[in-house]
Amino acid sequence: MSAFADYSARRHGLLTLGVVIVSVVVLSAVFAPWIAPYSPYDLDVAVMLEAPSKTHWLGTDEVGRDVLSRTIFAAQISVKVALFAVGVGLTGGTIIGMLAAYCGGVVDMLLMRLMELLFSFPAILLAVVLMASLGTNVLNAMLAIGIIFIPGFARLARASTLSALQQQYVEAARSIGMSHSRIIMRELLPNVVTPLLVEAAVAFAYAVLLESALSFLGLGAQPPEPSWGNMLNTGRGFMAQAPWLSIVPGSALFLCVLGFNLLGDGLRDMLDPHLRD
Amino acid sequence: MALPPRDRAGQTFEIRNLSIAFSTPRGDARVVDNVSLSIGAGEIVGVIGESGSGKTLTALAALGMLPRGARIESGSIVLGGESLLDKTERERRAIRGDRMAYIPQDALRSLNPTLRVGVQVGEPLALHRATPWNVAKRKAVELLAAVHLRDPERRAEEYPHQFSGGMQQRAMIAMGLCLEPQLLIADEPTTALDVTVQAQVLQLVREIRNEHRTSIFFITHDLGVVADLCDRVYVMYAGAIVEEGPVDRIFERPSHPYTRGLLRATPALHGPKEALTPIPGQIPLATERPEGCRFIDRCALAIDSCRSPPPWVEIESDHRALCIRASEAEIAA
Numbered sequence: 001m002s003a004f005a006d007y008s009a010r011r012h013g014l015l016t017l018g019v020v021i022v023s024v025v026v027l028s029a030v031f032a033p034w035i036a037p038y039s040p041y042d043l044d045v046a047v048m049l050e051a052p053s054k055t056h057w058l059g060t061d062e063v064g065r066d067v068l069s070r071t072i073f074a075a076q077i078s079v080k081v082a083l084f085a086v087g088v089g090l091t092g093g094t095i096i097g098m099l100a101a102y103c104g105g106v107v108d109m110l111l112m113r114l115m116e117l118l119f120s121f122p123a124i125l126l127a128v129v130l131m132a133s134l135g136t137n138v139l140n141a142m143l144a145i146g147i148i149f150i151p152g153f154a155r156l157a158r159a160s161t162l163s164a165l166q167q168q169y170v171e172a173a174r175s176i177g178m179s180h181s182r183i184i185m186r187e188l189l190p191n192v193v194t195p196l197l198v199e200a201a202v203a204f205a206y207a208v209l210l211e212s213a214l215s216f217l218g219l220g221a222q223p224p225e226p227s228w229g230n231m232l233n234t235g236r237g238f239m240a241q242a243p244w245l246s247i248v249p250g251s252a253l254f255l256c257v258l259g260f261n262l263l264g265d266g267l268r269d270m271l272d273p274h275l276r277d
Numbered sequence: 278m279a280l281p282p283r284d285r286a287g288q289t290f291e292i293r294n295l296s297i298a299f300s301t302p303r304g305d306a307r308v309v310d311n312v313s314l315s316i317g318a319g320e321i322v323g324v325i326g327e328s329g330s331g332k333t334l335t336a337l338a339a340l341g342m343l344p345r346g347a348r349i350e351s352g353s354i355v356l357g358g359e360s361l362l363d364k365t366e367r368e369r370r371a372i373r374g375d376r377m378a379y380i381p382q383d384a385l386r387s388l389n390p391t392l393r394v395g396v397q398v399g400e401p402l403a404l405h406r407a408t409p410w411n412v413a414k415r416k417a418v419e420l421l422a423a424v425h426l427r428d429p430e431r432r433a434e435e436y437p438h439q440f441s442g443g444m445q446q447r448a449m450i451a452m453g454l455c456l457e458p459q460l461l462i463a464d465e466p467t468t469a470l471d472v473t474v475q476a477q478v479l480q481l482v483r484e485i486r487n488e489h490r491t492s493i494f495f496i497t498h499d500l501g502v503v504a505d506l507c508d509r510v511y512v513m514y515a516g517a518i519v520e521e522g523p524v525d526r527i528f529e530r531p532s533h534p535y536t537r538g539l540l541r542a543t544p545a546l547h548g549p550k551e552a553l554t555p556i557p558g559q560i561p562l563a564t565e566r567p568e569g570c571r572f573i574d575r576c577a578l579a580i581d582s583c584r585s586p587p588p589w590v591e592i593e594s595d596h597r598a599l600c601i602r603a604s605e606a607e608i609a610a
Contacts, residue, residue, distance in 0.1 A: 104345075168387040174342055175381070176374030176401045176452065190391035 015266025021259025029075040038066035040073040040226045049242045059244040061234060067244060070226040071252050077227045078256065081142045081220070082207035088146025090200050093153020098192065100154070101161035102184055112158065115151040123148050124213060131219045141220040145210050149203050156199055160192035167191075194268075201264030205257040212253055228253045288355075289492040290339075290377075290460045291315040295352030297334055297343065299563075306563035307350070309334050310516040316460065319490035321482070323503040323524070325539070326513035329560050332496045333382075335513075336462050339494070340379055341369040357459055375405045378453035380463040384446035388437035394448050395421070395433025401455040420451035424481055443474035450481060454489075461485070462494045467502060479506050500543045504528060512536050515560050515571045520603075522596030532590070532598035534576045570600070578602050 028035065037057070044064035052059040058068040100111040118126070130144035164170065165188070173187045214220035215229025223230055228249040235245030297309035309331040316322045324332045337343050339354055341361065354361040356377060361369060373379070378401075381387045388397055398420055399413030408416070414433065421429035424447040437445055446466060453461055463482065467475040479502065485491050495507060503510050503524060510527055512520040512535065520533040531537045538556035558575040567573050569584040576583070582601055590603035597603075 168381050168383050169389040171342070172379070172381055172387040172449070172452075173389075174373070175340055175379035176455075177370045177372070177404055178374075178400075179370060182404075186392075187389055191389070 011266060011269055014262050015270070018259050018262025018264075018266055021255055022263050025075050025256045025259060026079055028072045029079040032073045032076050036066075036069035036072045038069040040065065040070040041224055042066075049238065049245075051242070052244060058248050059242065061231075061242075061245055062238060067231075067248050070231060071228070071248050074221075074226040074228045074231060074249065075252070075256070077138065077215075077221050077225065078208045078211055078253075081138065081145065081211040082204050084142040085145035085149060085207045085211075086200050086203050088143065089149025089153050089203060090196060092146070092150040093155075094157045094192075094196060096150065097154035097157025097159075098161045098184060098188065101158045101165060102180070102188070108158075111154070115154045118147070119151040119155075123210065127210060127214055128217070128219060131214065136219045136222065138221055138225075141211060141214050144214075145207050148210070149207070152203070153196060153199060156195055157192055160195055161188055164188050164191045198264050198268040201260055201267055205260035205264070208253065208256050208260070288315040289318045289320075289357060290494065291353075291355045292335065292339065293353045293355070295335065295338060295354065296350040297331070297338055297347055298350050299346050299348075301564060303564045308347070308516050308563045309338070312352075312513075312516075312518055314511050314518065314521070316492040316494055318459075318492055319486055320509065321486055321493040321495055321507045323495045323497060323507035323510040324513055325497055325500065325503055325510060327498060327560055329515075330513040331516040332513050333464055336379070336464055336494065336496055339460075339462060340373055340377065341366070342373075342379075371405070374401045374458075375456050376458050377460040377462065378456075378458040380446075380449050380453050380461065380466045382464045382466070383469055384449040384466065385442050385469055387449050388440075388445055390437055392436075393433065394435055394437060394440065398433070398448055398452045398455065401452065405456060416455065417451070420454060421448065423454070424448070424451045425477075426451075443470055443477065446470060446474075446478055447481065450478070450485075454485060457489055458491065460492045460494060462496075464496045465498065467497075468499070475502075482506060500539060512539070515566060516563060517571060517599070519572065519600070520598040522592070526593060526596045530592060530596070532592045532596070532603040533572075533600045534578050534602075535572050536598070538575075572600075578605075 042065060044060070047056065047060045047064045049062055050056055050060045050064075056066050056068070058071065061067055061070070096111050096115065100108040121129075126148055127141075127144045130147060131140055134140040134143065170183060170187055173183050178187070211220055212227065212229035212232065215227040216233045218230070218233070221227035221230055231249040232246055232253075235242070235249065238245050292315070293313050295309055295312045296307055298305045298307045312331070312335055314322070314324070324335065326332045334343065334347065338349060339361070343349070349362065352362075356372070361372070364372070388394065395414050395417040399417035402408040402413040402416055403410065418429045418433050421432055426432050426444060426447055432440070432444075437448075440448065450466070467478050470478060482493060482495070483506065486493055497503060507524050509522065510524050511518045512527070512533065514535045520527065520531070520536045527536065528540070531540050535556070538554070541554040542556060544553060556575055561567065561571065561574065570576070570579070570587045573579045573583045580602065587599050587601050589597050589599055590601070591597045592603060
């Protein structure tokens, strides 16, 4: 087996692993009400801080709620927030980046300076500021994370569009009388979408992480709604007595982020038009 | 400029006194200077010159696709009796790809790598005739067959990277032919190809002319291609046309010292082997052109009167050169 085939087989394995992990997370989110053994909200003071057992596989929290059920339901929030946020970032960023590159000149300058302004703030700080002004709830967390993503996608879309614009097929498209909007949608978009999709998968992982961070800080999902972030925050206080309160949501978060990163890397290889038949 | 631009009534395509300039920090650079040319129906006209002579910009101006910063200072461009420069961008877009088509220099990068070849070849139909996709696709297969691609049905479903260079160039030509344009502008379409493939593409260009009476504006720097393919030729130097005439006349009696230099710098396939003589020096920058004749600094025949603008000298009917010594040049050489 050649070195390249060997490499691509390994890559393929990692992509599969990524797909499996992401599928598990997404399916748990979608089917949470059916697969969770308990309601995520039911208190049972009789079983407070109980270690993992046959009845509560991953133990219970400080008010006797089933940790497994809460972890499964938390996937719902994470996936929902990440989907929406990446959607906002991808759409907004692609439009801004492609327009900047295509129009050039003053439009390019203004749009990209605005993006740099956004980029210059640390992500968490910007999220906290946005949440503080928008109000703390899940919808605003999604918006805030989405806005954070816009500059990254815009830069990538702009760079890809600029290099695509150098290609002769854009000139060829003009020479057959194509309009600007059609050139953007039909000639340029398919050629810039690959890196954007890869970036989206990676951004997905980051969005899950950011949502958890915001919830950990008390700005995202509000208790009693379960989120890996606010579960971790609760677990912090019981690290010695009930380590599973931290380990379980922490592992779920870790696996989810890993899965989306593997998926992103694999997608990049797969969507390369030169490797596609 | 003793003679006005030759009057060729009923020409398919005509450029008259076209000047194009770029603004630069060192003043305006007039990259195309007072160029006039015309192409009749079913005529293949070559425009030959070194890189930087302004031939590509002339073609882009004809298409209405000048790069940012370039502006047309004067002149007119007429296709089928209609003045193109008076039209709006929208009207010109409706003409491009329909009544005039362009075959770019580098076919190997002119097809969109993310779209199937058939879709791209049929695109002008969808664009200009609002043809449904399945009809456009059938037409694309016919066109690919017309440019002699084997197995056109399968090829139409493939992506450009599955094509060889020659096949990509044929696909580009097929796309250009889609709506049977009056005028085909080809910008060095054979430069990036192997010699054998080049010959096939030239044969294809001839077939197109013979079958559709298409007027072809053929840009090249290759004298061999001109000799092989064209009916008439314009020689461009530093933004201006310096000699024009039927191909056989120009090869037989090259009259501008630059044309003679070009011929001497090109190896002959037949006939006695002679040492090639390069033309000394380089094309002057558009901002640093000498007064008078623009070839003066590189010309062995230059005399004092070359410091004032040179006149058009009629060598024989239909053949003329922009050089005061044009009629003596062959004697001197």
